[in-house]
Amino acid sequence: MPSLTLTHEQGQRIFLLLMALPGLLYVIAIGVWPLLQGFWYSFWDYNLIRPNRTSFVGLDNYIKVFSDRTARAAVFNTFQFTFATVSLQLIIGFALALLLWRDSRFNRIMLALVLIPVTMTPILVGLVFKALLNADFGVVGYFLRAAGIGPEGGLLSDGSVALWVLIAIDCWHWSPMMALILLAGLKSLPPDVLEAARTDGANAWQRLRLVILPLMLPSVFLAVILRGMDAFRVFDTPFVTTGGGPANATNTMMLLAVKEGLQFFNVGYASAIANIATVYMAIMAAILVLFIRRADVRANVK
Template identity: 50%
Template sequence: MTIDTAAVAARPPAPGLLARLFPPDEPLEARRRLFLILLTLPACLYVAVFAVYPAVRGLGYAFFRYNLLKPQRNAFVGLANFEKLWTDPSSHAAIVNTLTFMASAVTAEFVVGFALALLLWRDRGFNRVVLALLLVPVTVTPLATGLMFRGLLTPDYGPIGYFARTLGISAERGFLGTPETALATIVVMDVWQWTPLVALILLAGLKAIPASVLEAAAVDGATALQRFVTIVVPMMVPTMLLALLLRLIDASMVFDTIYVTTNGGPNDATNVLMIRAVKEGLEFFNIGTAAAISAFMLALVGVLATAFFLLIDRYERTVAP
């Protein structure tokens, strides 16, 4: 058997991997779409394995009485774990405290953050220095923030807590040790840390407003208040909604600060959903109850995100020409 070396030499080489994945005879749009799919595939697989699968698995546990200490007694209980959120006093308090914390903390952060953004709107050297200093609390982890404030507010030796107790401003056990002031103190800590982030988001929205529009309104005789109400606020609505959405989602999952300061106490005054879920899952090993709390939190975040996206879409449809 003889090999025709001339035919072998004249045969075109086999196409490489890239040539097989992106044939040159295919339309450019099809090759571009395939390239984008392959580019995002690793990220999609990562999210599916480490986010979607655990969430679906946890949602399944929410319908079972599943305790790691009593595996032989696991059974399907339907919606009993969700009913426990409303009948159990600690779980019900966790829902109320979470919603109260979200409303009060995010409202204060938005108001103060908007005021700071307006003060830093003008591009001056002093404003840039102040903005850099304002971002320092954002760089501190919530765990470190909680430890710092716990040291400051300790009634025995804390620089703030000791003098507050001595002057009669706080009770003997301090701001964090009294049920009437514990949650409000946690709110103040959250406001201190995350108000600069809200201010930065709102400042970016203010910077995006064309200066020519404000100048034209000023030439027409509009006062500063009129320009703020009729131009600044309407053009800032999408940015405001985005800032509110981001902070509400983050506030619904507050954990680190409360864990290192009060751990949900005193008397469930700072017991929020994340604290309750961690206690049920990692202290009492009630995986079913912890999964139900997590599912409730996921539903809460989904409702908030959907509502805000609908508001943004409705606003854009309203103002669109």
């Protein structure tokens, strides 16, 4: 019987596979399996209160997401929150990146200070701002009410402005991260191209519009993808500040899914909401990646 012998390359591949196997099993157990399980539950009328009365409903849970008034409002709020936060954070982050572009000791110190909000968890940020904006004892909310600015119950109690307050909180929290990504893109720009534009007589605005921005497109799209996907699945801050209120004005898709699954135990409907949110994020990421590739092709052709 011939003996099984392995070459050095084959043995190395098997060794690397065995080393990666625990991580792969962890990803399957923690990420892939719950995702597949949620996809399966979304086709069933499955409620933890009555687990023995489960029935197959097909696409009814998905249809309910678009026919239910609360769910439609959550979808609209999620898109509005995502578009507003990413747009504002892109502007603020790019402005901060330009201010911190010059490599100096002062800018390095300022960058470290600017990044402090990013080190805080979203739940902590939400609790801090909820306390600050409280109309009864909050440092900000009390004086706003005393000055007659905003509603009597505080800014978070008004359905017309509560979502925009959450948008402002998210901008304070994550604009430094956007600035860090864009700053890395600025520092990777070829200095000879910028020096050539300066030599040709281009002023600061012309260099920004004609040289810096076109070269920064890959970094901009990367920042938009990362922040867009993170903003679309926002849950922590609305949960601890408003709980989706008042009158569902700050309800988001992830918050609604958690409410349906953990508060009303409607696992099938909650899974459908989460799956739709996942599809939305995948579509947005695919569109942005397509834009990145096109921008990269144009840059290489030129």
